[in-house]
Amino acid sequence: MGAYELGNIAELCTMCHPDIGIITAIWNQHLERFGSYENVKKTKMELAQSIPKNWSVFFDANQKDLIAYFDEYMSTFHAAHVFGVKASQVEYRANYWWITFVYKDVIYNTKLLAKHSAHQIALCVALAKELNMDDILIQKWIDELTYIAHRLQLIKNEKTNVLVIDDSYNGNEAGFLSTIDLLRSNKSRRKVYITPGVLELGEESKEVNKGLGEMLYDEVDLLVIIKNSASQALLEWYKSKWDKVFKVFITREECHADLGDFVKSWDCVVFQNDATQNYV
Numbered sequence: 001m002g003a004y005e006l007g008n009i010a011e012l013c014t015m016c017h018p019d020i021g022i023i024t025a026i027w028n029q030h031l032e033r034f035g036s037y038e039n040v041k042k043t044k045m046e047l048a049q050s051i052p053k054n055w056s057v058f059f060d061a062n063q064k065d066l067i068a069y070f071d072e073y074m075s076t077f078h079a080a081h082v083f084g085v086k087a088s089q090v091e092y093r094a095n096y097w098w099i100t101f102v103y104k105d106v107i108y109n110t111k112l113l114a115k116h117s118a119h120q121i122a123l124c125v126a127l128a129k130e131l132n133m134d135d136i137l138i139q140k141w142i143d144e145l146t147y148i149a150h151r152l153q154l155i156k157n158e159k160t161n162v163l164v165i166d167d168s169y170n171g172n173e174a175g176f177l178s179t180i181d182l183l184r185s186n187k188s189r190r191k192v193y194i195t196p197g198v199l200e201l202g203e204e205s206k207e208v209n210k211g212l213g214e215m216l217y218d219e220v221d222l223l224v225i226i227k228n229s230a231s232q233a234l235l236e237w238y239k240s241k242w243d244k245v246f247k248v249f250i251t252r253e254e255c256h257a258d259l260g261d262f263v264k265s266w267d268c269v270v271f272q273n274d275a276t277q278n279y280v
Contacts, residue, residue, distance in 0.1 A: 003043045004033040010043075013050035021047045021079070022123050023059040025116070026066055029172040031202040041069055051079040058126055061086040062119050083130075087122035090115045092185040097154075106135070110142055113152040113165070114178040121145070150274070152179070160265045163189065168274030173198050176212050179272055183219050192263060194224040194255060195272040197231035206233040213237035217244055222262065226252050 003009050026044050034040050048057045048070070057077065059066050061084030070082065090101040098111045101118035103125055110121055121142060128138050147153040150169035157164070167179050176198060183191050193216055197209045213234045216223055223238060223246040225231050238246045247262060249255040252274060263269055 001047060004030055006034070006039045006043050007046070008043060010046040010050065013047065018047070018051060019055040020127065021051045021057045022127065023047060023057070023066065024120055024123065025060060025063060025174060026069060027172055027174045028201065028204060028208075029174075030200050031204060032200045045069065045073045045076075048073065048079070048082075049076050051077070053078050054080050056081040056083060056127075056130060058083045058085055058123050060084075060119050060123060081130075083126055085119075085123050085126040087118045090118045092182070108139065108142055110145055111154075112145055112147065113154060114182050116174065116178050117152070150271075152182075162263060162265065163268045165268065165270045168271040171199055171273035173201075173208055173212075176272060177215075179270055180212075180215050180219055183268070183270065186268065189266055189268040190221045190264065191219065192222045192224065192267050192269045193220040193272065194226070194270065195231070195234075196226035196228050196252070197234045197273070199228075199230045199273070201230070205230050209233040210237050217241060222246065224249065224255060224262070226250075226255055 001009050001012050023044055026041055028037050028040065030040070031037065034043065048059075051057050057079045059070055059082075061067055067084060070084070074082070085103070087101045087103050090099060092099050098109055099113065099115070099118055100107060100109050101122065102108070103122040108118075108121065108125070110117060112121070125138055125142075150166050152170070153166040155164040155166055156162075165179065165182070167175060170179075176195075183193075198205070198212065201208050209230060210233045214237065217238070223244070225235050225238070225246060225248045227235065227248055227250050235248060238244060249258070
C-alpha cells in the first residue's frame with residue numbers, strides 16, 4: 001500500500017479489508033506531502049491497526065526504530081499475533097550476482113540485490129511458514145525470484161563489460177544507502193553514480209543530500225549529478241572538494257545522450273532515482 005498523507009492507508013484498508021499485514025520499513029520519505037516524519041509513522045501503523053482478531057502482523061525487526069514503534073503502538077492493535085522478523089548473516093556473493101542470508105537457521109539464496117531484499121524475503125518466508133507452506137516450495141519460489149525493472153536491476157553489457165545497476169525507480173534515502181552499501185562490496189570496477197539526489201524531503205532535503213554526498217565521495221569514482229533544487233546541496237558539497245571528479249547535467253536526457261563520452265569499459269554504472277523535470 002502506498003500513501004502520501006495521514007489516513008491514506010486506513011482508507012485503503014476499509015476497501016480491501018486485509019487479514020494479514022506486513023510492514024517492511026518506515027523512512028523519512030515524501031515529507032513534503034506528509035508534513036512530518038511523525039505522520040509517516042502514524043500512517044504506516046494504520047495497516048497494523050486494521051488487521052482483525054485471530055490474524056497476524058509481520059514487521060522487519062532488523063530496523064531498531066520499527067521495533068520501538070511497534071512497542072509504542074502495540075496497545076492499539078487487534079491482531080492475535082505480531083511477529084518481528086530478522087534476517088541475519090546477509091552477504092554479497094560473486095560480484096553482485098546474488099546474496100545469501102539466514103532466517104531461523106536456514107540459508108537462503110537470491111539474485112535480488114541489496115541487503116534490504118534479504119530482509120523483505122525473510123518477511124515473506126515467515127508469512128509462508130505461518131500459512132504452513134512447504135520449506136522446499138518456499139526455497140524454490142525464492143530461487144525463481146527475478147529483478148523488478150528499474151529497482152536494483154542488474155544489467156550487463158557483454159560487448160563492453162559495463163555493469164549497470166538500474167535503481168532508477170527508487171528515490172528515497174533508504175534506497176540510496178542500500179545502493180551505496182552494495183557498491184562498497186566490490187572494489188574491482190570504476191564506479192559511476194548518476195543521480196538527481198533525494199527528493200520530497202522538505203526542510204530536511206539539504207542535510208540528507210549533503211550526507212549522501214559525503215558517503216558517495218568515499219565510494220564513487222565519478223559522480224554525475226542531474227541538477228535540480230534537491231541536488232544543489234549535493235553539488236555544493238562536491239564543489240568544496242578539489243580531488244574528486246564530477247559532472248553536472250541540466251536534464252536526465254542530456255546525461256543519457258552523453259553516456260558514451262564518460263562511461264568506460266568495465267565500469268559499474270548506477271542509475272539512482274530517474275526523477276522527472278517536475279523537481280527542477
